[in-house]
Amino acid sequence: MTREKLLAIVGPTAVGKTALSLQLARVFDGEIISGDSMQVYRGMDIGTAKVSPAERKRIPHHLIDIKDPDENFSVAEFQALAIPLITDIYSRGKLPILVGGTGLYIKSVTRHYQFPEAAQDTAYRKKLAQRMKDEGPETLLHKLKELDPETANRLHVNDKRRIIRALEIIHLTNKTMTEYIKEQKEQIRESPYDLVMIGLSVDRQKLYQRINLRVDQMIHEGLVKEVKKLLDMGYGLEYTSMQGLGYKELIPYLKGEISLEEAVEEIKSRTRKFAKRQLTWFRQMPEIHWFDVTDEKEWNRNLLKITQFVEGKFPILKNINESS
Template identity: 45%
Template sequence: MIAVVGATAAGKSDLAVELALRLDGEVINTDSMQLYRGMDIGTAKLSHAERRGVPHHLLDIWPVTQAASVAEYQRLARPLVEDLLARGRTPILAGGSGLYVRAVLDDLEFPGTDPESRARLERELAEVGPAVLYDRLKSRDPVAAETILPSNGRRIVRALEVIELTGRPFSATMPSYDSVYESVQIGVEVPRPVLDERIELRVARMWEAGLVDEVRGLLEQGLAEGRTASRALGYAQVLRFLSGEWTEEQAREETVRATRRFARRQESWFRRDPRVVWLPFDPGAGSAAFADLVDRALERTGRWGGPGTGADTPNPERSRLL
């Protein structure tokens, strides 16, 4: 199994399609926002033509009103992987949601929830603030407390809930690097100035493609009530424009800034995983650079066809949303 990871706008989707074509594979989406139906422009979801006949799984499966659940995602993704492997197909994960990638590849547990405990802890949080609950977490699970900001009340509540529910430290359920499947993880590494420029261009093209109208249409489907979808990059900013809080230009500029910040967090997440093999890639260098990226990725999988195997590739400078 192959996972193509890295920051947004780095070119992961194109690389995944190319690898699938060459390795008799199918793509499994690991972008949490591409799980939502109708969120196409703002997530840079590949069109059917751009998928080039490669089957893509776990796209457009949730309504925008559904809260994202990595546990539910894992429940859906694992049988897909097993089915592809049984049929001799190569599963290729593609997307930048780090926990979703790990939910497929690694031995991760996702404890359930207890509504009564959660409600009680959330009431306490509202009454006394996060400091009191954080002190309790430090005494019960100092390892988990070191990984959670003292101001992050939502995460503190979840950690205490899991401790009450399972009788085990919350840290025992935190991500590890214990693989379930043999895999190769390929990180697409784009120079920071180039990535920043690509993000700005991507946002501009999203606006030109009709992101604002897409959000208007999704409002009729309950986007504003969706706890996860309404916070997605681009969508959250357009919602503030449509509510009159921001001008359209403010919404667009903030989308660029927020996406750049998000890309840095993505890189930090994936760089903590020592198994990721990073392949430098400058998308501005044209199709020859993309072909070289494909060749190097194939070499890492142990199924390299030699120089030039990536020659017949789409031009990464094409006008679609990068």
């Protein structure tokens, strides 16, 4: 049976994934599926570095602007949406291109992970929600730290839904979310796709410089106004979406608690740490073919090198009519 072809482009934030995906989509007649956990939210454009509406008209993009900021979104839901999208795009003679920096989202699709999402106990969940309301989310987060410290350390105290979900999984399965993720990592499962995965890497200091410049550009483009608008619409830190980088750091500034300079420096610092975690995650994926794009002057040469590599893997999809 012929496997569906899938091109994935991964790497840390600010490394150049979007630019590469647009170029390869033109060359190989592709459609792009966003593998970013934040770009699903409407009204959160600058801080999530969404591709411009003009580019979205030229190249079809999927899984962008599909949720309001007060709606929940999980890796299991992402997987459930992305897998049939890949089939649909490929069935129309196009190349599906999965692009993103959220490692678990990418791997959930390329390896068809199985998540414990089916197990639910509505009564238990309501009980936890009431306790959280009565005693505060700190109480349940402390309980989760005793049972699953790794998951608890990843969650913000206001991420109430995920705290409750993590405790519910333990209650129903006697396994922690950390154990589920570890089991998935340990399973040697061949991808169901004819998969080519490109990873972009950059010298660490150069990457940090790019991150700093990107944050400055976001502020220049109106990130503060974007966050203020979301707050005025009633979206606060109680929502997972507002825990995103660039959003939660600006809220204290808008409340008059810190200066803009302090908020911007916090965004840069947390984004640099996030990029380091992304690299750690992706370095554990042996199927990634890495390309160093540190030298921006060599972008065209690197683009040609990557294009030729993909063409060698997917020769029948080369768009011979592409002139640029």
